[in-house]
Amino acid sequence: MQVTVEKIPDPEVHAVRPCSLYTCTYRTRNRALHPLWESVDLVPAGERQSPINIRWRDSVYDPGLKPLTISYDPATCLHIWNNGYSFLVEFEDSTDKSVIEGGPLEDNYRLKQFHFHWGAIDAWGSEHTVDSKCYPAELHLVHWNAVKFENFEDAALEENGLAVIGVFLKLGKQHKELQKLVDTLPSIKHKDTLVEFGSFDPSCLMPTCPDYWTYSGSLTTPPLSESVTWIIKKQPVEVDHDQLEQFRTLLFTSEGEKEKRMVDNFRPLQPLMNRTVRSSFRHDYVLNIQAKPKPSTSQATP
Numbered sequence: 001m002q003v004t005v006e007k008i009p010d011p012e013v014h015a016v017r018p019c020s021l022y023t024c025t026y027r028t029r030n031r032a033l034h035p036l037w038e039s040v041d042l043v044p045a046g047e048r049q050s051p052i053n054i055r056w057r058d059s060v061y062d063p064g065l066k067p068l069t070i071s072y073d074p075a076t077c078l079h080i081w082n083n084g085y086s087f088l089v090e091f092e093d094s095t096d097k098s099v100i101e102g103g104p105l106e107d108n109y110r111l112k113q114f115h116f117h118w119g120a121i122d123a124w125g126s127e128h129t130v131d132s133k134c135y136p137a138e139l140h141l142v143h144w145n146a147v148k149f150e151n152f153e154d155a156a157l158e159e160n161g162l163a164v165i166g167v168f169l170k171l172g173k174q175h176k177e178l179q180k181l182v183d184t185l186p187s188i189k190h191k192d193t194l195v196e197f198g199s200f201d202p203s204c205l206m207p208t209c210p211d212y213w214t215y216s217g218s219l220t221t222p223p224l225s226e227s228v229t230w231i232i233k234k235q236p237v238e239v240d241h242d243q244l245e246q247f248r249t250l251l252f253t254s255e256g257e258k259e260k261r262m263v264d265n266f267r268p269l270q271p272l273m274n275r276t277v278r279s280s281f282r283h284d285y286v287l288n289i290q291a292k293p294k295p296s297t298s299q300a301t302p
């Protein structure tokens with residue numbers, strides 16, 4: 001069986017490369033692999049893996065895609081913790097209090113947790129890219145299909161089990177609502193530390209524009225199950241450099257271990273294979289393709 005070797009990003013190697021050239025091009029040089037990937041360094045090559053590079057001009061507008069409806073109850077927010085790979089804010093999910101519906105989804109999906117991926121510097125960090133552009137960080141809001149499955153763990157392994165909303169973070173002004181999370185990070189610096197984090201509505205972290213891309217993909221951490229309907233918001237939200245620097249003060253390591261900064265906690269891009277990325281919004285790349293070629297010998301593409 002064909003296998004793909006997974007490695008955690010090496011900032012020293014990555015620093016000289018643009019993100020678009022980055023897929024599978026790096027190999028660690030005697031550097032420790034993040035423990036999360038140690039037991040799965042040989043991953044069966046799937047056909048619907050994530051993340052991917054979204055090529056705007058190749059995405060297909062689907063007028064049948066409905067608006068996504070988000071309804072979160074701030075009271076379902078439980079705690080924030082460092083799981084040794086990211087920081088997660090988790091939610092009470094025994095009932096349909098915090099759910100999303102519509103968009104590409106047939107069922108209601110319950111919010112389980114949200115977390116982020118980010119880089120060692122501001123030049124990269126997102127898992128998905130758009131036309132090979134990296135953002136410095138990406139937010140993932142993870143939901144599970146409580147209509148078809150008994151619990152999150154079962155849903156995470158099966159088709160149509162999960163729906164993840166991805167939101168890009170770009171450099172700009174300070175994000176006031178995000179700052180509430182950032183202020184909590186010093187108390188969860190080490191792996192496996194957890195503090196209460198009540199009454200938070202993560203819809204405050206969403207962009208205002210409703211436009212999104214959607215495709216069928218996978219978890220981006222082991223077990224890499226191909227269970228995810230991805231909903232990637234087109235519009236990024238702004239955060240400032242200091243907020244991203246605070247993310248980088250977290251540690252992959254537990255108290256007492258040799259400190260390793262929590263940075264570059266994203267998976268490399270995966271091939272699109274035989275998949276289509278659909279967009280909820282019209283875009284004019286179709287017009288470019290249909291335009292008559294200019295009477296020129298130039299073969300430059302639009």
Ligand SMILES: [Zn+2]
Nearest residue numbers: 115117140220
């Ligand atoms: Zn994620």
